[in-house]
Amino acid sequence: MKTRGEYSSMKPGSISNTCEVMSIWEVLDKRWALLILKNLSTKEVIRFTELKKTLSGISSTVLAERLLELQRKGLVTKKIYPEIPPKVEYALTIRAKELEVILKELARWANRWKSTGTSKTMTTIAVRKKPS
Amino acid sequence: MKTRGEYSSMKPGSISNTCEVMSIWEVLDKRWALLILKNLSTKEVIRFTELKKTLSGISSTVLAERLLELQRKGLVTKKIYPEIPPKVEYALTIRAKELEVILKELARWANRWKSTGTSKTMTTIAVRKKPS
């Protein structure tokens, strides 16, 4: 793995910014994270390649990276079957089940959306009253 | 603005991939998008700089870019007061209000989270039965 930067970008002067606390948003805000969680919630367990297929466009590099991050945050579990060919099952943790509900709502909202063309661009210019 | 790439990355061979349909996830999945929406929902209207301050780390370039994308998707409205200095107010559209509810749940979940250290890394290795 590389994972060198990790978004931090702290100034050279700042002292030991070993701030591990950071919110869960740090991982949720990354690309694919929500979609992964959402698709993870469609089945009890899911395998790497299966998950990859549902996420059209993701690279295995990033999928593996995200799954690790989610795992570290305690949202995903990983079960390895030491066989050849390998078999790995990913699943949501209990704590992620709460999130699951929310995600499903979000997914339904996203589906319900669909319509209304891409460029509405609602911009209003407030007119000033003329000085009478 | 530049906005050249737009994530598409289609091969030079592919024919006229003018696929405008794409789901709302296309914009929601981008960095900062959810956070912007979330913070937008804390007030009825909010100004650019004010919003920027709540999003620690974002650059004005990207904030402007995201707001435009959200606007195009019909989630955000923009109201310009032609004054000097300029004043611009951003707000959620009615359609985004549904999303707002979900986002608030998500935010509460994220806050409720907080605890349990960063590296639990629940990985299970399934053991094989020995051939008796």
Place this chain on the structure above:
DNA sequence: CGGTATCCTAGCTGATACTG
């Protein structure tokens, strides 16, 4: 199958400058 290593491009930030 489920990754990791490598290389290269796309995306984001920071700084600075400029405008209405």
Place this chain on the structure above:
DNA sequence: CAGTATCAGCTAGGATACCG
């Protein structure tokens, strides 16, 4: 204030190749 423009520098993600 609310941007846009530009450039440097670093990070994130995609494609491909390879391995146990």
